[in-house]
Amino acid sequence: MTADKADDGYLMSRLAEGDMGALGDLVRRHQQAAAAFAFRMLGRRDAVDDVVQEAFLHVHRAARRYQPDAKFTTWLYSIVVNLCRDAGRRARRAHAHLSEGAAPSLGPPADPLEARERAERVRSAVDALPDRQRTAVLLHRYQGLSHREVAQATGWSESAVESLIVRAYATLRQELADLKE
Amino acid sequence: MSHLREAELLELAAGRLGSPARLAAEAHVEGCAECRARLDAARLVWQALGAWEVTAGDDLAAAIVGAAGRQAQLPPVPTWRRAVGPVLRAAAAVALAAGIGHAAGRWAFPRGAGSPPAVAEADEQAAVEALSLDVLALQSAAGLAEVVLDLDVPTGEAQP
Numbered sequence: 001m002t003a004d005k006a007d008d009g010y011l012m013s014r015l016a017e018g019d020m021g022a023l024g025d026l027v028r029r030h031q032q033a034a035a036a037f038a039f040r041m042l043g044r045r046d047a048v049d050d051v052v053q054e055a056f057l058h059v060h061r062a063a064r065r066y067q068p069d070a071k072f073t074t075w076l077y078s079i080v081v082n083l084c085r086d087a088g089r090r091a092r093r094a095h096a097h098l099s100e101g102a103a104p105s106l107g108p109p110a111d112p113l114e115a116r117e118r119a120e121r122v123r124s125a126v127d128a129l130p131d132r133q134r135t136a137v138l139l140h141r142y143q144g145l146s147h148r149e150v151a152q153a154t155g156w157s158e159s160a161v162e163s164l165i166v167r168a169y170a171t172l173r174q175e176l177a178d179l180k181e
Numbered sequence: 182m183s184h185l186r187e188a189e190l191l192e193l194a195a196g197r198l199g200s201p202a203r204l205a206a207e208a209h210v211e212g213c214a215e216c217r218a219r220l221d222a223a224r225l226v227w228q229a230l231g232a233w234e235v236t237a238g239d240d241l242a243a244a245i246v247g248a249a250g251r252q253a254q255l256p257p258v259p260t261w262r263r264a265v266g267p268v269l270r271a272a273a274a275v276a277l278a279a280g281i282g283h284a285a286g287r288w289a290f291p292r293g294a295g296s297p298p299a300v301a302e303a304d305e306q307a308a309v310e311a312l313s314l315d316v317l318a319l320q321s322a323a324g325l326a327e328v329v330l331d332l333d334v335p336t337g338e339a340q341p
Contacts, residue, residue, distance in 0.1 A: 018253075020246050027242040036235040049238065053245050060249040115232065122233040141230050146197065147188065166187045173226045 008072035015063040027056050030073065033143060034080050040138050041084040043127060047091070051083045058083075070152050077139060077153040118179055125175040132156070133168035140165055185209060185216050187223075194223035 008029075014022035031052055038051040058079050059066075066075075126134060132154075139145045139153055147165065151158040185193070185206055192198045193206050210216045 020250060023249055024242045024246045027245050028240070031241050031245075032236075035238060035241075039235050040233075045238070049241060052241055053248060056241075056245045057249055057252060060252065118229075118232040119234060122230055126230070126233065137230075141195075141227070142233075142235075162188045165191065169191055169223070169226055170187075172230065173222055176226060176229045179229045179232070 009068045012063055012066050012068070012072065015060065016066065023056065023060055026059065030076060033073070034076060037077065037138060037143050038080055038084055040126070040142060041135070042087055047087050051080060051087055054083055055079045071149065074145065074149045074152045077143060077145065081135060081153055121179060122176065125172055128175070129168050129171060133164045136161055136164040137168045184213065190216070190220050190223045194220060194227045
C-alpha cells in the first residue's frame with residue numbers, strides 16, 4: 001500500500017467520523033489535479049470550480065459508506081468524470097461553445113508564444129478525439145492512471161480502455177507529427 | 182519473442198512498466214529494430230502531449246468545507262418520503278399508461294356515428310360472442326375430427 005493511499009484512507013476515516021478538517025486536507029491535496037482534469041475535460045474555466053466543489057461535497061456525503069477498494073484518487077476521478085459528463089451535457093443543451101479562448105486562461109502566463117501554440121495544438125488534437133478516447137487519454141496521460149485505474153474510474157472494461165488508449169495515441173501521433181522535434 | 186503490444190510500448194514510453202516487465206521489454210527493444218522505432222514514436226507523442234500544461238485556479242478548501250458544513254446541517258429527508266417516492270412514481274406511470282391506452286383505443290376503434298353507446302356496445306358484445314362460438318365449434322372434438330379426417334384421407338386413394 002502506498003503512502004498516498006494510506007493517508008487518503010486515514011483522512012476518509014476521519015471524515016466519516018465528522019472531522020471536517022480531514023475534508024480540508026483532502027481538498028488541498030487533490031484539488032489541483034481534479035481541477036486540471038476537469039478543465040481538460042470541459043475545455044472551459046467557468047465550470048471547473050463548480051465541478052471540483054461538487055466532487056468533494058460528494059466525497060463528504062459518501063464518507064461513511066466509503067470502502068477503500070481502489071485508490072482514493074481513482075474514486076475521486078470517477079466522480080469528476082461523471083460530473084464533467086453532466087456539465088458537458090448541460091453546456092451542449094445551452095449551445096455553449098466549450099473551448100473558445102479557454103486554454104490561455106489557465107496556462108502559465110509567462111509562456112513564450114511557441115509554447116502556447118504547441119499547447120493549443122495539443123489541446124485541439126485531444127479535444128478532437130471521440131469522447132471515450134479523450135476521457136481515457138486525459139486520465140492516462142495527464143492524471144497518471146494505469147489502464148486498470150482508468151477502467152475503475154470510468155466503469156469501462158480494462159480491455160476496452162486499452163483499445164481506446166491505443167487508438168487515441170495512434171490518432172494523436174498522426175495529428176501531432178510535426179510537433180515532435 | 183513476438184513484438185511488444187502497443188499498450189506495452191506506451192507504458193514503457195511513459196516509464197510506468199513495473200520492474201520485471203520493463204526489463205523484459207527493454208531487452209526485446211534492444212534487439213528488435215521495429216519495436217525500437219515504435220517505442221521512439223510512442224515517446225515522441227508522449228512528450229508532445231506534455232506541452233499542454235494546465236495550472237489550476239484558486240484554493241477551494243475553505244469554500245468546500247463551508248459548503249459541506251452547511252450540507253451536514255440540512256435536515257435529512259424523512260424515511261417515509263424516501264419510501265413513498267418510488268411508489269408515487271410507479272402509480273403515476275401506471276395511470277399514464279392507462280390513459281394512453283384508453284386514448285389509443287378510442288382513436289383506433291371509434292364508435293359508429295349516430296348509434297347510442299349502449300346499442301353499439303351490445304352489438305360489439307354480440308359479435309364477440311358469435312365469433313367465440315364459431316371458434317369453439319371449429320375446435321370442438323367433432324369439428325376438429327372433421328378437419329383431421331379431411332386432411333388425412335386423400336380423395337381417390339386406397340388406404341393400406
